[in-house]
Amino acid sequence: MTQQKQNGNLVAIITMFFIFAMISFVTNLAAPFGTIWRNEYAGSNTLGMMGNMMNFLAYLFMGIPAGNMLVKIGYKKTALIAMAVGFLGLFTQYLSSLFGANAEVFAFGEYVIKLNFVIYLLGAFICGFCVCMLNTVVNPMLNLLGGGGNKGNQLIQTGGALNSLSGTLTPLFVGALIGTVTSKTAMSDVAPLLFVAMGVFVAAFIIISFVAIPEPHLQKSGAKKEKFSHSPWSFRHTVLGVVGIFIYVGIEIGIPGTLNFYLADASDKGAGIMMNGAAIGGAIAAIYWLLMLVGRTASSAISGKVSSRTQLIVVSATAIVFVLIAIFTPKDVTVSMPGYTVGEGFMMAQVPVSALFLVLCGLCTSVMWGGIFNLAVEGLGKYTAQASGIFMMMVVGGGVLPLIQQSISDSVGYMASYWLIIAALAYLLFYGLVGCKNVNKDIPVED
Structure with missing residues (x-):
């Protein structure tokens, strides 16, 4: 048995x-x-x-x-x-x-x-x-x-x-x-x-x-729902963390999503890749997600010694530097990166060097969710479960911010749209430095 x-x-x-x-x-x-x-x-x-x-x-x-x-x-x-x-x-x-x-x-x-x-x-x-x-x-x-x-x-x-x-x-x-x-x-x-x-x-x-x-959490029939005197919204660091999750998911999706569009666009507005642009864009966007895997693996190895706050501060600041380089580097400065097509298999393609630095942001975004979540629920006690549902709602940021970014790219250009990403990363840096501190320790959180 x-x-x-x-x-x-x-x-x-x-x-x-x-x-x-x-x-x-x-x-x-x-x-x-x-x-x-x-x-x-x-x-x-x-x-x-x-x-x-x-x-x-x-x-x-x-x-x-x-x-x-x-x-x-x-x-x-x-x-x-x-x-x-x-x-x-x-x-x-x-x-x-x-x-x-x-x-x-x-x-x-x-x-x-x-x-x-x-x-x-x-x-x-x-x-x-x-x-x-x-x-x-x-x-x-x-x-x-x-x-x-x-x-x-x-x-x-x-x-x-x-x-x-x-x-x-x-x-x-x-x-x-x-x-x-x-x-x-x-x-x-x-x-x-x-x-x-x-x-x-x-x-x-x-x-x-x-x-x-x-099914240990399955509600028993007749069980009464517990009422609390406060809520996760009573904690400043949690509220700021909720905003941080909204912004983070927008960053995570917006960086490779816009990059994919940029590389697939063969016009002067885009990267100008005439052949297999979508294949090249897809392959390079894939590297971003692969680097997220690398970043998560590295974070799991060091998290016992390096705090979530330190990791969030370092990766937010590093990502800002990477995106700034991508914005200010001219399009005609290129680097060789891999692409893939069904007919030709793997191949190397010349793409703007901006693509390389945007892809490297995957190393930074990989650890942000865990860092923000851990900091935002610190000291919540019995209010943690309620906060988890709120955080799940805020994943909607992965739809809202990229849509705003694409609207900006339609009007002023792809690289200019990444200033929105800079502003979002600046908020996460602020959260790691200041916003994550629990200033509501007077609220009882134990049963």
């Missing part, structure tokens, strides 16, 4: 690893897919990033409800619902490649929005609900399956590594399938990725259905 339980746990753990990877895969589809829609709407970066915006907007609506679902129906049912919703979202995005290309819905400034774009945005929004629920489920579920302690943390770190690896491969695969964005490029070109993702969700749904999952 014990052996059977261990085998069941192993299957569940492997499945959770796949789901951890799928979270990043589904999330990171939006930005490279945006290059297709940007071309569809005459180079509008703002419209190109709308899919990413819809994906993250779902967090605003689902952050707290997802936490409530864990309490009311448990991890297993929440995960199953999330996978069903994810399949629906991916299938809806696929439908945008089948019909609606000739049906006009409404005017957006100088652009006439077609039905297929609306369908795609709906699919991205549905996928956002999925990844929000999965984010809420996967971390605690892996911790439970590992029995907590060091083993539970080890499983979470392994899942995080797979999450980063998936984030690395996604823009690479999309870029390889697209190659160079032309007037004939459409969502049908990336349909294979959507089918793979849907297949993984179906397989995970079936496996999880037959695996027993511990």
Whole structure:
């Protein structure tokens, strides 16, 4: 019986690893897919990033409800619902490649929005609900399956590594399938990725259905909800940390997302890469996510000796320097970086050196979430759980800030849009230096 339980746990753990990877895969589809829609709407970066915006907007609506679902129906049912919703979202995005290309819905400034774009945005929004629920489920579920302690943390770190690896491969695969964005490029070109993702969700749904999952947080019938005299909003460092999470996710998505658009744009406004621009952009954006994996690994090795505050200060200041160099370096100063296409395989391409410094920011952004979260919940005690739901809502920043950045790039240029990133990084530096200090220690936090 014990052996059977261990085998069941192993299957569940492997499945959770796949789901951890799928979270990043589904999330990171939006930005490279945006290059297709940007071309569809005459180079509008703002419209190109709308899919990413819809994906993250779902967090605003689902952050707290997802936490409530864990309490009311448990991890297993929440995960199953999330996978069903994810399949629906991916299938809806696929439908945008089948019909609606000739049906006009409404005017957006100088652009006439077609039905297929609306369908795609709906699919991205549905996928956002999925990844929000999965984010809420996967971390605690892996911790439970590992029995907590060091083993539970080890499983979470392994899942995080797979999450980063998936984030690395996604823009690479999309870029390889697209190659160079032309007037004939459409969502049908990336349909294979959507089918793979849907297949993984179906397989995970079936496996999880037959695996027993511990449910220690499942609310007992008749249990009364505890009322607190204060809330996380009573703590200044937590409120500033909530803003920090909103800004951080915008930075994390905005840097590679805009870079991908910049490199895929063959016009004078973009990098001017005439052949395989989308493939090169996807491959270089993939390096950013790979460096996030490197940064997380390095951080886990030094976190026992180097505080979250010190790490946040150092990486925020370093990222500001990297982005400033990228902004002020002329476009004709180039460096050789790798690209990939289906026909030619891996190749070296000459790209503006700004791309190199923006990619290096992945080393910095990799440790920011953990640092901000740890500092923001320090000293919260019994209010920590409430704060976690608020932080999940603030992931919406990954949709809002990149959309603003693309709007800026439409009007004044790609590199100029990175001044928004500078301002956001400056806030995180302020938070690490000053804002993270708990000035509300008089509030009782123990039961």
